[in-house]
Amino acid sequence: MIDARILRDDPDAVRAAQQRRGLPTELVDELISADEQRRSSIVAFEAVRGEQKNLGKLIPKAQGDEKQQLLARTKELSQQVKDAEAAQTEAGETFERLMKTLPNLASADAPQGGEDDFEVLEVIGTPRDFAAEGFEPRDHLELGQLLGAIDVERGAKVSGSRFYFLTGVGAQLELALTQLAMSKAAEWGFTPMIPPALVNERAMEGTGFLGQAADDVYHLEKDGLYLVGTSEVPMAAYHSDEILPLESLPRRYAAFSPCFRREAGSYGKDTRGIFRVHWFDKVEMFVYTTLEESHAEHQRILAWEKAWLDALELPYRVIDVASGDLGLSAIRKFDCEAWIPTQGKYREVSSASNCTEFQSRRLDIRVRGDEGTTPAATLNGTLCAMTRTIIAILENGQQADGSVRLPAALHPLLGEVLRPLP
RNA sequence: GGAGGUGUCGCAUAGUGGCCUAGUGCGCCCGCCUGCUAAGCGGGUUGAGGUUUAAACCUCUCGCGAGUUCAAAUCUCGCCACCUCCGCCA
Incomplete structure (x- = not known):
């Protein structure tokens, strides 16, 4: 697996390395969009999870109606957190699965070509x-x-x-x-x-x-x-x-x-x-x-x-x-x-x-x-x-x-x- | 293969649902103090990911994974590893 940062910062280097191996470069674009999806799902999850934690802290201190309202709200959030987490996990796994199919970046110092081009x-x-x-x-x-x-x-x-x-x-x-x-x-x-x-x-x-x-x-x-x-x-x-x-x-x-x-x-x-x-x-x-x-x-x-x-x-x-x-x-x-x-x-x-x-x-x-x-x-x-x-x-x-x-x-x-x- | 036990920060331990933002000791790092050393004093010390010009902030991480719950180191289930005993065996 290569550094995901290289993929984000210098995708052309990854494309070039793929070409040196004689492999198609579509995977690079798939990876970039999978990475974007992964990161946005992380942001979404962290937002709802943060809210859940903050509200959760208030519950033990709250009394009566206020407590009931908080419980109702957090109960709703609970499902959102679960969904967001599932989405994050899935996006992460998709990215990783694709990442693992990407070979290491072939060195530019190696000769170009196939088996007989050593x-x-x-x-x-x-x-x-x-x-x-x-x-x-x-x-x-x-x-x-x-x-x-x-x-x-x-x-x-x-x-x-x-x-x-x-x-x-x-x-x-x-x-x-x-x-x-x-x-x-x-x-x-x-x-x-x-x-x-x-x-x-x-x-x-x-x-x-x-x-x-x-x-x-x-x-x-x-x-x-x-x-x-x-x-x-x-x-x-x-x-x-x-x-x-x-x-x-x-x-x-x-x-x-x-x-x-x-x-x-x-x-x-x-x-x-x-x-x-x-x-x-x-x-x-x-x-x-x-x-x-x-x-x-x-x-x-x-x-x-x-x-x-x-x-x-x-x-x-x-x-x-x-x-x-x-x-x-x-x-x-x-x-x-x-x-x-x-x-x-x-x-x-x-x-x-x-x-x-x-x-x-x-x-x-x-x-x-x-x-x-x-x-x-x-x-x-x-x-x-x-x-x-x-x-x-x-x-x-x-x-x-x-x-x-x-x-x-x-x-x-x-x-x-x-x-x-x- | 059978029975029982254990798994928390580098190491050792505390922690039986919200005061855990995981405490304490040791080790390690920085500083202070200091003839020298030791001791003492103060601070820091798991790792990963994300937002961001930055500063900073946020999320995850208590063997791993599911579940219960508004909320899990803590409760339930499954798995894995290790330890003890029994059986088998080079």
Whole structure:
């Protein structure tokens, strides 16, 4: 949710932001009139309510006829107050419902356009030339099977398509990555967290996932709970309804959790292996800070993501996602994409978003500063999404015999090389 | 799943229909006093929204929501959270 004041004072800025996302601007006009209606209903209610209170004070002191007259008058007022209050509540709810459909104001710094209009900011490392090395690279699934690391057949048998078992060195690889990511994050000043992966509606709605992304969310109707698609959800709701002292910011958390995604509408896409799955584990960075600091923090989060990919010795690039491809809550998003040799493409492995005040207005997270309270800013960024990282490590580190050279950072945990099963 | 209890300002408490414009203590902030510190004295201190050039004023907020009433922190009902006990359980 954005600041209603911006809507009143500078509606053109809101229209422009909508246009940057490629969305119609009619909503802005609807919002302005809903806001006017809301405010006039407040004025009407407060007028009758004030009168009721004033007269109510006179009643205990009044006697005889005077008292009877007052009672008659206030009895009449009582109904008016109820009606005015109902009208105010309704106008308020209408406004809020519309407000919640309005995405965060896309940054003018983000590239214009849709999914394919991202800007490449940086390309780091060099993809290996397998032709020059004299062999055809195997894809992650084939490598995973040679190493005894990934079992998708049994994943499908037990749970359905887009499920998998990590087995043997595959399971060890995830645990090692988790341990490494969490300890690096702790070194950087993040508080390690293991949050719940089931959350209530407030948390899911407040982070913006019941909007355009609602179809992608698993919902346990019987219990009123949702499975999180990312620990961003419990971590944003962690401080909901709280007022954080300014001195306590930034608050940086590194959360490890499973992530569940229905992947509705991606039926034909990325069906081989574990690239696009209904469940994976992830270490996520989540930060609470001020609006002013959020832009610099966004860059820091990106820098930590890069440091992580550097440590894993993966070739990757950084893109600035176009405004039409942003999620509901973000004003700007940077993705890191690792090189996947068998796809001949860079593919997303991490993503850093600045959600400014959008989530904290919905979840009521404020900062107490010198001049009263203001909504906090929230940011999130992937540190390590397990399945895609495993894919990148296997494919980029593979050798002609099907073994995989690991990055030096993993040597203390797993040794230098993963070898095929005999 | 069953039984009972609790929910008031940052914390602790008072408040059983109108004197609540929610009192008091602690903490915190400002000032006074003051060799220093402590104590003492005076003032301030929930949050949200609205009217307004401003100053100021108004409304809402006692876990949440409905209801009764001219009037609700207070009475009634529902929900939620927490605590204790019983059952089940990794």
